[in-house]
Every structure is written in C-alpha cells, then in structure tokens.
Amino acid sequence: MIRNVFALLLTITLSMFFALASAVAAPVASPVADPTGAFSGLIELSGGRQIYAECAGTGGPTVLLVSGYRTRADVWTDPQLGPANGHPMVFPSVASETRVCAYDRPGTLTVLDGVRFSSRSDDAPMPRSIAEVVAELRAVRELVADDQPIVLAGHSLGGAIVRLYAATYPEDVAGIVLVDAYSEFLAAHMPAEAFAAYAEYASVIPDFLADYTAYETIDFAQTSDALRDATGATPLPAIPFEVLSKGEAFGLEGDTPGFTIDQLETAWPEAQADLAALLPDKTHFTVSDSSHYIQL
Secondary structure, three states, rough: HHHHHHHHHHOOHHHOOOOOOEEOOOOOOEEEOOOOOEEEEEEEEOOOOOEEEEEEEEOOEEEEEEEOOEEEOOOHHHHOOOOOOOHHHHHHHHHHOOOOEEEEEOOEEEEEEEEEEEEEOOOOOOOHHHHHHHHHHHHHHHHHOOOEEEEEEEEEEEHHHHHHHHHHHHHEEEEEEEOOOOOOOHHHOOOOHHHHHHHHHOOOHHHHOOOOOOOOOOOOHHHHHHHHHHHHHHHOOOOEEEEEEEEOOOOOOOOOOOOHHHHHHHHHHHHHHHHOOOOOEEEEEOOOOOOOOOOO
C-alpha cells in the first residue's frame, strides 16, 4: 500500500490519499549537541527556530538529501515507505559510503497507512518563497557539514531548491543529483494557461488539511522565474551533475482544473532533457521502471 501511495504522489495531488488521514502527534525530538556527527534530532538555526535533521556515516563530502514538495525527510530514510524487494533506503545506502544527512522542511508531511505525520521541524510562515527555502537550506548545511562543500541530491521540487542553492552559493556545492526534479523549463513545454493553472493548483490546500495551517506552500511560477534568473546570472559550475528521470507515468487521477494530465506527462520528459542539457559533461538516466518517486 505504501509503495503505491508514494508512486502516485505528485507535488500537487496529495489530496487523493489523505481523505482518511487523521492527525497524530509527531515524536518529540531532542536537541542535538554536535550536528557534525551522527545524530537524529533538532538543530537550532539563528533566531531560535529548530529543524529536525538526521545524519549518519563517515567521510566526505557530506551528501545532503532534499525532499520534494510537502514531503518529510523520511522519504529517504524510513523502510516502511520503501520497496518490498529487500533494497535498502537511499539514506542508509549512502551512509555506507560517506556521510549523509536529511532534514524536514517546515510544513511537510508523511502518511503511513492512513495516519498523518506532520513535519518534525518548527513551523514557518506560509507561503514561502523559494529564496527563503534556499536560505534555510544553507543554514542547515552550515550546521551539519561544518561549512564544507557538499553534494546536494534533490527530488521533485527539492531539485529546484538544490539548483537555486548552487546558483546562489556555488562555492558550497561539490556535486548535484537531480531526482525527477521540478524544472523551470516545464513552462516552455505547456500552453501558458495550462502551466499557470498547474502552478496555481500547487498552492491549493485541500479542505481536509485546513487544520494544518503550516502546510508547505510555495509559488511554482515564482520558483520557475527565480531559477531562470539565477541560471542566467550564475550558470552551474563544472561539478559532477547527474539527472535521474522517471520512465513511467505519474499515475495521476482526479480533477486537474485548467490543465490536463496528458499535457503534464508530455511536457515533463522534455523539461527533464532541458535540465540534463545545463552542463555538457552530465549523466542523464531515465529509470524505465519507476514513476516520480525514483528513490523508493
């Protein structure tokens, strides 16, 4: 069941899975004394806001995993969400090779067997700009990586966050992995009115999540504009750069007002190819047997 849920998730379609979800209290995480070691718990940003993070493994560079829109860090870590074929989750796999960290952005969510688990990090005012999210990521990186360059791996909207981070702080980034990442080039491959509807729908909070007032909300159109501006001003540095793209359909169902699923499915692989063309010496894999959540 869990694999099916996550295989069908897209950033804008959480509603179809949460109708029976009930809110539960997240486990209380403890503050972390040394965020440069192995830990799971709360790290404190300047200003006092606390972010849930976990790190494991040794060696360098540290790999920092950035989840997709409205998705907690356990999409990388929790075997209950993962495949049933015995393969380990991404987080412990990377930890066997080098140090790896993941964190919860405010307003994110996980659903397990119809039970809702909210972000383990402190809330932040919503909606947020992509620039605010990138600034938060840098604060996390400075704490967990001891100010050393890192490899950033971002899924879905996390890929856009990773790319804007690299354009803003290129000296911080040792390599990039994009996991079926959201691309600003998507707009160019959809009719203008369809993309505008897609971006607007991504900000909708379903009625049955109205009680989650801190639910992550980010403007996709503004994110696309920010990425285009950043890429133009600061092209990606010549670092290892890998693009993983889904080979199967999202599997979406239900109403998508103002755009069609076919429009999105047609535009997505074209936008992925545009991402892969950002650097000449890139690696681009299409994962033929996976939908959007390649890491699962």
